[in-house]
Amino acid sequence: MRKVKVGPEIWPLRAPFVIARGGRSEAGVVVVELEEEGVTGVGEATPYARYGETAASVQAQIAALAGELEQGMTREALQQALPAGAARNAIDSALWDLETRRLNSDLWRINNILRPDVIEMAQTISIDSPEVMASGALALWQNGARLLKVKMDNTLITERLVAIRTAVPKATLIVDANESWHSEGLAARCQLLADLGVAMLEQPLPAAEDALLANFIHPLPICADESCHTRESLPQLVGRYEMVNIKLDKTGGLTEALALAAAAKEAGLEVMLGCMLCTSRAIRAALPLVDKARFVDLDGPTWLAQDVAAGLPFRCGKILLSEGSA
Numbered sequence: 184m185r186k187v188k189v190g191p192e193i194w195p196l197r198a199p200f201v202i203a204r205g206g207r208s209e210a211g212v213v214v215v216e217l218e219e220e221g222v223t224g225v226g227e228a229t230p231y232a233r234y235g236e237t238a239a240s241v242q243a244q245i246a247a248l249a250g251e252l253e254q255g256m257t258r259e260a261l262q263q264a265l266p267a268g269a270a271r272n273a274i275d276s277a278l279w280d281l282e283t284r285r286l287n288s289d290l291w292r293i294n295n296i297l298r299p300d301v302i303e304m305a306q307t308i309s310i311d312s313p314e315v316m317a318s319g320a321l322a323l324w325q326n327g328a329r330l331l332k333v334k335m336d337n338t339l340i341t342e343r344l345v346a347i348r349t350a351v352p353k354a355t356l357i358v359d360a361n362e363s364w365h366s367e368g369l370a371a372r373c374q375l376l377a378d379l380g381v382a383m384l385e386q387p388l389p390a391a392e393d394a395l396l397a398n399f400i401h402p403l404p405i406c407a408d409e410s411c412h413t414r415e416s417l418p419q420l421v422g423r424y425e426m427v428n429i430k431l432d433k434t435g436g437l438t439e440a441l442a443l444a445a446a447a448k449e450a451g452l453e454v455m456l457g458c459m460l461c462t463s464r465a466i467r468a469a470l471p472l473v474d475k476a477r478f479v480d481l482d483g484p485t486w487l488a489q490d491v492a493a494g495l496p497f498r499c500g501k502i503l504l505s506e507g508s509a
């Protein structure tokens with residue numbers, strides 16, 4: 184019989200993380216441990232208020248399945264037992280971890296994916312004054328980051344982006360508005376982004392307003408984040424977006440995320456791989472998706488004052504897998 188443990192953890196950030204919806208000073212995660220015959224699998228998820236989740240609600244969802252998990256519930260059964268979201272992700276990740284440890288394998292081998300030595304990833308610039316964002320961008324560039332993800336709200340768009348582009352003329356920039364823009368004026372903003380060489384715009388409009396993107400001609404790719412959770416999201420996204428941001432906390436784990444990545448490509452959508460504020464445990468669970476993504480945005484743990492003891496080998500703008508075990 185399996186032993187099941189679930190509990191919340193708070194991880195303080197090294198600096199405030201500010202997006203259009205507000206600021207955060209800590210990452211609150213929920214951790215699931217499944218022990219079977221002396222082997223323990225661990226899974227972590229980040230409850231997200233935007234999707235109606237709290238640490239308490241996610242723990243309650245997990246606790247309700249404790250009996251079935253103790254009796255050996257499989258990943259396949261889990262997909263039917265819980266809706267997509269953080270609770271299912273924490274359990275799905277723990278089941279993958281348990282499976283790989285019991286087989287003395289890892290997520291790469293078990294999914295038949297060649298482990299890269301280096302993963303190039305975005306570093307995020309959180310919302311601040313144009314000057315602070317520009318100097319932050321320059322510092323990241325000088326430390327080796329080549330892909331920068333710029334958080335944006337509905338103000339100072341030109342000022343912030345011109346300052347950043349001037350500071351890092353050669354960086355690849357992606358902009359994430361986190362649903363804070365309006366359809367009015369969107370065309371002019373997209374043109375500004377294109378003129379500044381921005382490579383992609385993430386979720387400009389509220390998810391409920393996706394229909395406004397149909398027949399909206401835009402000069403740079405637009406990526407669905409808040410609008411894309413699982414394969415069920417895809418029919419509403421085709422013709423409105425060119426890319427989807429896949430996060431395990433939205434798909435409810437790697438099992439659905441792998442299926443979503445394949446279905447998105449089949450539907451002609453490009454893939455971005457993202458994360459919430461989290462520790463390396465949550466990033467490790469998502470790594471089999473990196474070879475499917477045009478943009479990898481897994482810098483959550485780099486915002487923590489301190490990561491888990493067995494953290495991934497993060498460098499500025501990359502994960503150097505050749506220098507650690509993953």
Ligand SMILES: [Mg+2]
Nearest residue numbers: 359385386408
């Ligand atoms: Mg986003």
